[in-house]
Amino acid sequence: MSTHFFDLDREQLRSFVVEHGLRRFVADQLQEWVYQRGVTELDRMTNVSRRDRERLGELVHFESARLLTERRASDGTRKLLLGWTGPTVEPTGNGLSLLEPASAGETECVMIPAGDRRTACISSQVGCPVGCRFCASGLEGLEGNLTRGNIVEQAWRLGRMAGVGRITNVVFMGMGEPLVNFPGVVGAIRTLNASWGLGIGARRITVSTVGLPAGIRRLARFELPVTLALSLHAPNDELRRQIIPWADRSTIEELLEACTEYFRESGREVTLEYILLGEVNDRPEHARELAGLARSLRANVNLIRYNEVEGLPYRRPVSADVHRFQSLLRERGVNVHIRASRGRDIDAACGQLRHQHRREQG
Template identity: 60%
Template sequence: MQHLLDYTLDEFREICIEQGRRAFLAGQVYQWIYRHGITRFQDMSNVSKADRQWLDENWTIFRSRIDKVQYASDGTLKLLLGWDPPSDQQNALQLADAKSKLKQTETVMIPAGKRKTACVSSQVGCPVGCRFCASGLGGLEGNLTAGQIMEQVLRLSIEEDVDRITNIVFMGMGEPLANDKAVMKAIRMINAAWGPAIGARHITVSTVGLPKAIRRFARFDLPVTLALSLHAPNDELRRSLIPWADYATIDELLSACQAWFETSGREVTLEYLLLREINDRDEHARQLARIASQMRARINLIRYNEVKGLPYERPSTVDVREFQRILRRHGVNATIRASRGRDIAAACGQLRHESRGKSGNRESTSRN
């Protein structure tokens, strides 16, 4: 079975023609999926019976199963998705071999007024291994395909009371620029008029910092937003928190981000996760202000969500606001991200981490 969401409309149309189907079938199917949220071929009423049978026999819309659903009191929705090993050898390379355990990723819908943001994963696990993050605790287990990224968006959009996703952030599990080919294809499909049709300026890609990859991504022709996960104002502290910081200094990252701005014309967002008494002191704020003064950027301050088994703590509200005040006194545009989904472990990788701790690798309450 081929995963339909891996294909653009033009690619699927060509396959339809090659298989002796009429070209307009592709448009019919994609309209049902992306405009009406219909994910069963037999429910596509204007598609002929013969075409529906061909679709059922050769294609699947969903490769994942929903292993767990969590709703927070603030409306945040989190899905834990299980990816069964694919049957064909080529796709098996994407998520390890068929004998491996079920792979799981997370995706989150965050509501804010009329805006509904989907936070999507780009990999199973994460190769970066940030000391404070649950995503990398088991290491990297595989890359997601463009179709699997698309599937997260579709899964969220058809959940009750969600309706339409308006924004996308690649801030779930994984390092997006370490899987940039699939991520860029997914962005094109998310942005496409035949797909979810989400504007490029409403799509953000977050990276821990790969200078060569940032420079390469700057040539991407859609005006998405780049967010750099900085999390420390000096190299020594950053290396102690982010193992991949050994491969690039902050100065090298700033140079790459400046190249991004010069090429794309888009301001960079600096993401800064505040860890109590680790990187949230006044001197850290002053050092961060000096970094921000070197480039066109704004700073997004994020309060840490604790992860069971890790030694890091959430900073106090007083300390967070003082950190912001210091930045603003130095002329830095700094905002504090509203914490969402605190009562459902909505931080990256938390649900998977907690689920594996309770029941191994798989939740018993799962559904398709």
């Protein structure tokens, strides 16, 4: 059976080609064509001999998903719905052994252009085990983990789309909780960062988590100082438990302690992500509470206006409330930004495209 190219790092690919009768340097040639030049058509790899190209065609494949839908927004945002094929989706392998391994499934990834930046927003799992009440991704639970190769493939595919060019930043903010798929995610980060891979600096890679203290501590010991974003979404435990089912696994205080450790170990400031849900968590008292938390952690805050999801009861906050929320944080010395809503006209909210696709398929 053919091997997924993006699953292998430099040394693994070298060993793999040697085991299959090719010379070691063929692996380096192949990686250069794919990662540096964006070419996967073997017949375009002119410095690889015809015999080696034929053999590689039997041994490796590059795409482990079918493109189900592509959407383009008027602001340049591009979104793909990818349908993974069975053998490339791993069983969970992360302690959640009650869950069935996925045999197939769909995930979304998004390319967001802004000035010189080309940010890939990618998924780490098929579905999501967390089930935040406002999110379409978790509606049907977790179906499986994406492999290292599946994750890298998303960034690579987004960069390969016509007119996009090199991906400069990657955020793990698509479907799934990245720290639950730790091996797949850190493996992918190594390829995204490597000079033989996509060459994206560690600081330009953001892991966004809903907050698992043990997972945050584990990431603090990872060799690459990536940016950590904590999806807090509520300034107190009671409200947090109402909108994030996993919030009953740890308190905000425990999460902030783990984030402090992350800062100490990696030297990277943590960002707090906060989705503003109209009249749920966007009241002045919530802003004041959040300011206290952000200051204790010396964290920046990103405010995100909720994009409504059909069938879910939450609504987008009104602009006046968003600006008042921001002002209350600023007045208290917090560095706070309102994240621009991108791609609203293509349902860019996480999981929406997949949700629609499944409904259409019945």
